[in-house]
Amino acid sequence: MHAVMNLTFTEEEDAFRQEVRAWMQEAMPEGLRRAAQGAGGLNFEESVEWHKLLYAKGWIAPHWPKELGGTGWDATRRFIFNEELEMVGALRISVLGLSMVGPLIMQFGTEAQKQRFLPKILRGEEFWCQGYSEPNAGSDLASLRMTAEDAGDHFIVNGQKTWTSWAQNADWIFCLVRTDPAAAKKQNGITFLLVDLKTPGVDVKPMLTLGHAPAFCDTFFDNVKVPKENIVGGLNQGWTVAKALLGHERTLLALIGPSRHVLHKLKHIASTKTVNRRPMLEDPKWRAKIARLEMRFRAHLMVSYRALSDQQKGKMPGPEASILKLVGTKLIQELTELAMEVMGENSLTWYNEGVCAPIEESIGPYFCYERSATIYGGSNEIQRNVIAKMILQLPSR
């Protein structure tokens, strides 16, 4: 007998990581790099610039099939690539096209839809946003009310979507709309529909977030005419389409890259600030506080690796992958929280680049941004409801 279990990356995988890291260091312009490390991360224009550089390298869509522009990497390389990308500066708006609507169009779309939409997503020529939530349909998404009325070859769409992140910069929105108000179950009668944001009657109102980045919008639809060819996955099949996304790349939800990024930042801040005339990073008390979170990060990382190990073998991850979002979002909040604590009075700073704390210490807006991590994409309360039912099979009332 001897151990086969192996928790490390292979030499080839490590070399791949080095290659990715080296390219990113070289290819990312200094301005982008600084912006990515700053308070708010990349803004839209910067994100587009970075998208195009990655596209030019052929690395924009590692998880797409090779023939559609993907890289052909296995799950482990995709994981590594993603972690490295998130360390230097994650794309934000691109994800909605590349990881959300893109894969759904591949799975459920018509040939015409694939040819029309996918290349532009890939090249960064069209950006997308998501129209799921409504003011009275948040956690209870199935209660959505936005209507798409049959008008022959097109629909007339009316209603309001909320939390349509980046809608102010997007070209298209993918929506869930109610096409059969009479359906017995409210999950039925919903259709997945693509809408061009330039269509008359669409009105996008950006909102400031807690962290003051204008990431959210309310999007209003007033008698908007949408051709029926924009249905994806068939009339009244929207719930099935939307659910299909849940299985994709669960390890992304673990926020491994962002957590490692904050951990580095945290240590950097602790190495520059002093307490009793020595760097906080050398003070046992503060080291211990950081160590506790780093140890938790390691445990969380191992859950991710277990999922990755399954994916790499082409298997579905085990049930433990269901906790990745729950644990990862809590962890990144604790990390940003500790970074604020290490900063002491400097945690007061708010977009004062150059005035007081150096840009690397300007964690406040990012700290605020991550408060939404436990809310978006199914709040942690909803996650617990689902895990209780699906994984632990606890009784319903």
Added chain:
Amino acid sequence: MHAVMNLTFTEEEDAFRQEVRAWMQEAMPEGLRRAAQGAGGLNFEESVEWHKLLYAKGWIAPHWPKELGGTGWDATRRFIFNEELEMVGALRISVLGLSMVGPLIMQFGTEAQKQRFLPKILRGEEFWCQGYSEPNAGSDLASLRMTAEDAGDHFIVNGQKTWTSWAQNADWIFCLVRTDPAAAKKQNGITFLLVDLKTPGVDVKPMLTLGHAPAFCDTFFDNVKVPKENIVGGLNQGWTVAKALLGHERTLLALIGPSRHVLHKLKHIASTKTVNRRPMLEDPKWRAKIARLEMRFRAHLMVSYRALSDQQKGKMPGPEASILKLVGTKLIQELTELAMEVMGENSLTWYNEGVCAPIEESIGPYFCYERSATIYGGSNEIQRNVIAKMILQLPSR
């Protein structure tokens, strides 16, 4: 303007505390003192001995009316006395007579019942236990099933009570029994009944607890004949009687005395154990861990004092008194937990008096005992349900 708010005890009150403390130090025999500080607290015989000493001094029932054997102290003096008592060695079984059935007999009992029962409770000649819970009626007490069938001048009682703490030593049990199975609401049709444990058909089965003290029992009733004169508060009025107890001396639930006792013990242990060749109590890391709990204790103490300040003025405590049990039971668990942590490997010890750790460090059984603090008397989950509804007035489903 000048401040009237005053958070300290008066000089007279401080002097009273000193008097109580001095008497207890003198009056409590060394054997009892050591037993009270030991792993399991006072056993039955020791508790009776201590009861009788307090009775002889006239201090056994400070909260009883003076004419029935009370001390005539105000709320603040009762609070102080109780804290001091819990610091040196709390009575356990006596409380069931003195603080539970005694006050209920005073409020709801007949003159005959008062004369029959109260003096013996006071003198420590009869001890009581509580028969509320049943195997299928714990948190949901109103579902109790033990029946008392009308047989003319007496009832025939059948069923099982569980968690009848100290029943193996008690003389009497006060029970909630179902006298009207047909009542529309299950809270109705319940009667508060006193049963002599020596009656034929009563069978008491002690159970070991987690901490191995035989504190719990199952008590079985097989056609037990109970005279109707043992009803307290009227037929089918049991729910009202039982509920009346909820208002009594809420500050007792805060576990101020026990917490202070454990805090002292914790510091004592930390002063005797060393880490890196100096007492743990001098190590900043361990001092900080203790300090955190002591600061929390102070905040909790202030909530208790607010309630006490109201009681002293003869007012009902404010709604904040509802959190006393929730916070106090959690805190005492954290304190015993930290004491275990400070002990290191010595926390392994289990009733080995004299073998390894000195008796003052033998916290294991007490640590185990306090695990039930968040369960008994309405689990903390039930407490939260009640506060959500009664205090925060959150909606029901």
Added chain:
Amino acid sequence: MDFELDQEQQMLAKTVSDFAKNESPVERFRKLRDDGTGYDPAVWRKMGELGWLGVPFVESVGGFGGSFIECAIVLENLATTLVPEPYLASVVLGGMTLARAGNATQHESYLTPMIEGESTLALAYSEAQSRYDVSAIETTATPDGSGYRLLGEKVWVLNGHRADHLIVSAKASGGVTLFVVPREAEGVNVTVAKTIDGQEAAFIKLDNVAVADDARLGEEGSGAVVLDRTMDYAAAAAVAEGVGIATTMLQMTVDYLGTREQFGVKIGSFQALQHRAVDMYAESELLRSISMASMVRADEEDPRTRRGDISAAKYQLATGGIWVAQQSLQLHGGIGVTDEHDIGLYFKRMYALNALFGDQEHHVARFASEPSSF
């Protein structure tokens, strides 16, 4: 033992609370934040007329001879709608320091006008390296003729960009010493920095600022003790504000839980959220209770009886208070993380209060080092 406010205190609380609700609702804070005005000197003057700025000061300087309890009452109630006038900065930091350190002439020149609402003060005590230690400063006061020259940099001076007078700490040959400096004095260079809570503070460079001898507050070397005392007042003040913030956030959250519907029911009927709300209630009542202790203790001369409850209170703000803020935000779901909704404004103010006047570790270490606690 008596935890009740007396009648005058109850009336003060009601007056301030009514003012906050009616004359300075949160929209006012938001508007002054967004247009960059910060706060309104006319409202400050009104607070002076109402007597709020003088509650903790003796009658001889124009105060009302109250205690710090009255200060705390004003702060808690102003916090309920985030009233932006610089009460903490000017009355507590500046005023309490000046009251203890200054002489009668200095009180008349700087404290009395502030109490009347005619001017505001700021305390410039913190430096980049100080981390809550008021003595760990590098600003120097060098003798120059009959006065001094001040050289150094101060950070995060609350109200430092608007105050009429700054109280500045500097090392003279006798030790840490306090000086009054007009904000507009030659060599005082002020940079405004935005703070996370939608307010502003100043970074102040003192470039050989000339001050006369009568600008010195007390003897050389007397500054550290005074500042130490002020920090206790300030910590107790932050906690009092924190009580206002926490109870407001809790109430907003309970209201939201009782209104918002999902899955066909009020979300406040979900047991997991109910239990969370109960724990928030517990933390906020613990904060209120220990805040009472800290506001009473703040006036104690003896540090051994003063410090314990103040540190315990600031610790409860850092733990329970912050937790209430986090959970309030979480339970508001998506709207909680927009700038449009007020809950986030309170959330960020709680973090600012947490970062000021000693963080959690500072107060744990201080409490743990007091022999009287152990």
Added chain:
Amino acid sequence: MDFELDQEQQMLAKTVSDFAKNESPVERFRKLRDDGTGYDPAVWRKMGELGWLGVPFVESVGGFGGSFIECAIVLENLATTLVPEPYLASVVLGGMTLARAGNATQHESYLTPMIEGESTLALAYSEAQSRYDVSAIETTATPDGSGYRLLGEKVWVLNGHRADHLIVSAKASGGVTLFVVPREAEGVNVTVAKTIDGQEAAFIKLDNVAVADDARLGEEGSGAVVLDRTMDYAAAAAVAEGVGIATTMLQMTVDYLGTREQFGVKIGSFQALQHRAVDMYAESELLRSISMASMVRADEEDPRTRRGDISAAKYQLATGGIWVAQQSLQLHGGIGVTDEHDIGLYFKRMYALNALFGDQEHHVARFASEPSSF
């Protein structure tokens, strides 16, 4: 990267788990606890026959040349029913120490019989003042003729009252040195102490015990490095056991929630309890995952790559593992705090595992002091 057990490992897990369920259910542990027997040498012999006692040792001493992973598999599965035989004490503490420190003759005399199930070992390394530091000992080894005299006191020696041979650490002139001592040797005074988890351990007085030179394991002064290594194995072993405990407690709790009725419904339908159970599941999966890392790392020679995940795993046991134990007890309500119900037995075992081989603070400090982690 591959987190899957190979086929042989899966079969081992299944065999041990079946054995635990069928041949040593919890009632067996309870019976041996109550009658004071502790464990059964016949069962130990059987474990030897099945090869479980030899999994981590090389073939030349009678082992099966596996890795520590197999050890961890055995421990995790034995833990599911609290099998009381001294696997951790004898195979991990005694065996791993002997394997690394002893020579071929010593292996043949002491290790091989243990692997065959004919004898058991114990490691006497801890003293009253050591607090997880294997070098902080006061027991001395004084040269005497061709051998030594051992003088000192050891505490909490697991299986020390039943083991055939004790491995004892003592300070010789060259430093911390290990010796094999028959438990029945003259001058070895054993006191049995009950432990919180229903087991026993020994306090051992070494009263000038004479040992020959060939009882020394390795050179003088070589003991600390070996013990340090053993402590890492032991910590990883405790975590592996903790995984068995935590997952069993979770399963018992989920079963209870799905069975127990109050207020006319299954209590598992209450959302607050559901959410608690989900958090327990998360903590227990975090524990399992980092345990995998620690069992693989345990065999690494280089302490820099070995220690991080082992400390992280023991830390997760101390935090998440303990929390799962606490919540399991709480969710069982009243029956949870009786000795009759099994849940409390697991609860107390988790606390014992937590107290052994470095507590939370020990591992936090160790992790924090590793330059490789920072």
